[in-house]
Amino acid sequence: MMKRTISIFTAIILLFVASLFSAEKIGYIDSEKIIYGYKGSSNLKNQYNKLVAEWENEAQDKKSAIKKLRNELENQDLMLSEETKKKKKKEIQEKEKEYEQFLKEIWGENGKLQKKHEELLKPVIEEISNIIEKIGEEDEYVIIFDISKGNIVFVKTGLDLTERVLYEINKEFTVVSPVKPETEFYVFLFENISSEAESQNLGRQISTFIRAGLNKFAKFEAVEGRRVSEAMSLLGFMKEDELDDNQILLVSRRIDADIVVFGHIDLSSGKITLKLKWINFNSGNEIIKKDFTIDERDKMEKLAGDVMTYLGREIKKK
Template sequence: MKKSLLLFLLVLLLCATAQVAQAQKFGYIDSEYVLSKIPAYSTAQQELNTLSGNWQKDIENQKKDLDKMYRTYQAEEVLLTEPMKKKRQEEIVKKEQEIKTYQNKIFGFEGQLFKKRQELTKPIQDQVFEAVEKVAKKKQLAIVFDKSGDLTMLYTNPVHDYTEFVLEELGLANEERNQPGQKGAVRTVETPKTPTGDTADSEPEPTPRATRSNNGQRSTGGKN
């Protein structure tokens, strides 16, 4: 008896859990698309690209200087004494280490580029996150996925796409989206003109229509 009661309670619990899962709503957004619609984010990306390019050129110039030092050493090696060779080699190694240190300082983890990106883009990303949170609460969404994130979404039903609602929260919504129906082209039908002259009193001859006889051959219904 006790086993039957426990089994019955377990079934009720599973049914309740299934109903709760079915009641939960979910949706997804395309964060890259949202960010591309924010002018401040595009400006930040341009500034970051410019800074990155300038720093990369600086590193390339330093590498050219290192290469020049090494070639000069190779050309003069036969004329140098052992102490002079050792000194030149140490200078080359030191220069190489300085370049690596500088490169890591700029492009490494939590380097200047990383910090600058955080400075320029994090406030915008936080703004988008707040908009997503508002949409999730308004639409009663339990989970919101990011279509442009690391999560691979093999299929997405547009009915669960809340990207435009996030843009609406940011004041960047497209008026043509999220409407009950798509707007089609407006077609103007002109009133047919009344025939003039003798043709006004006569009715137009009907257009012959193709019919099929009992033997399967086609014939026209016009005059012979």
């Protein structure tokens, strides 16, 4: 059983995030326990305690010096002139002020002791952060919490919703766009899934052919690349050919396309295989899949022709 009790606030966050990413991995750490259990902490503690002892001794010396001056003034009170008494009292006041200032500089807020503590822990904390990031990426965690601090220490790229919220809240101030054509489409860059396909840039070739083919359809118009780039930026995505199906759905809704086409292409054993996926949002959100295969010796135009014949027929059905 955990010795540390998770705060109600942290627990609520964990439950909320878990509900959003129920199919994803979420983890947590206890940074205080990690630092306490770090085997190199004894050396750091020794350095820290040694410095504290030095400052405590210095503080004690200053305090003793003040006490000595007070005793001298008290013992010599009858023998000293008023002028000398004033000087000694002033000296004591200055020493007391110096003592208080010393205590503040060492033990006060943002004092030397606090800064030294942070300085000693900084490399350890950086190492812990690097390890958390490595675990998060290698084990595919979406979010990792620190329950001792109640904050997030790792978050998967693409989960920052800040720009999306800004987009939504600022929509009312956006200039109304011109009337959209009857059918807007976008062909995402196809992913090359083999080095052979990559070397011949087959993904870009087939994307270009399909885009050109759809442009010839009556009342079809391609979504501007700028709109797609802006949508991907808002959603925190980077490259078109690295998007998964769910991410493509998000981008497609953001650009308000009627039809989107995507997929991947492979070149292996003398065969070019195209895994085509497309969505007609006018008929729903279903991802429709179709495979095409041609001989490597055939031209890409043949593959594109087969795809366009298929798409033309299926789009008319819808």
